[in-house]
Amino acid sequence: MTTTEPDCLFCKIAAGQVPAEIVRDGERVLAFRDINPQAPTHVLVIPREHHPDAASAAKAGSGLVDAIVSEAHAIAEDEGIAGTGYRLVFNTGSGAGQTVFHLHCHLLGGRGMEWPPG
Structure with missing residues (x-):
């Protein structure tokens, strides 16, 4: 599997080529604020x-999806929403x-x- 794609927006953000409001910066994952937020x-x-x-990430079997969910929970704690609840969404496919x-x-x-x- 290629580790980056030259025309991928998120690969460019991860490489520091496109600016984003970074929330957490880890070895395997990066977190940043959505430019069109749908919640506070x-x-x-x-x-x-x-x-x-x-x-495709789950099929690779490297524990990457686990790392993403773990990081999301840590961010929820940092943002003060872990106790009241939060939603994690993985959209797969244009549909x-x-x-x-x-x-x-x-x-x-x-x-x-x-x-x-919705």
Whole structure:
């Protein structure tokens, strides 16, 4: 698997080529605020390694999805929303709303979340 894709926006953010409001910067993952927030807390957690979606990362079996979820929880604690609840969203495919084809987890919180999601 290629670790980066030259035309991928999130690969460019991870490489420091495109600016973002960084929340956490780890060895395997990077977290930054969404530019179009859908909740008071809306952070994207991405791997530094390029995978097009959650399914491909899980199939690789490297524990990357676990690392992303663990990092998202740590951010929820830092943001003060872990106790009241938060939502993690992995969109897979354009039909599910994925627009950047680099695995990313949306951490959403700070307001009530409806079910089912829209």
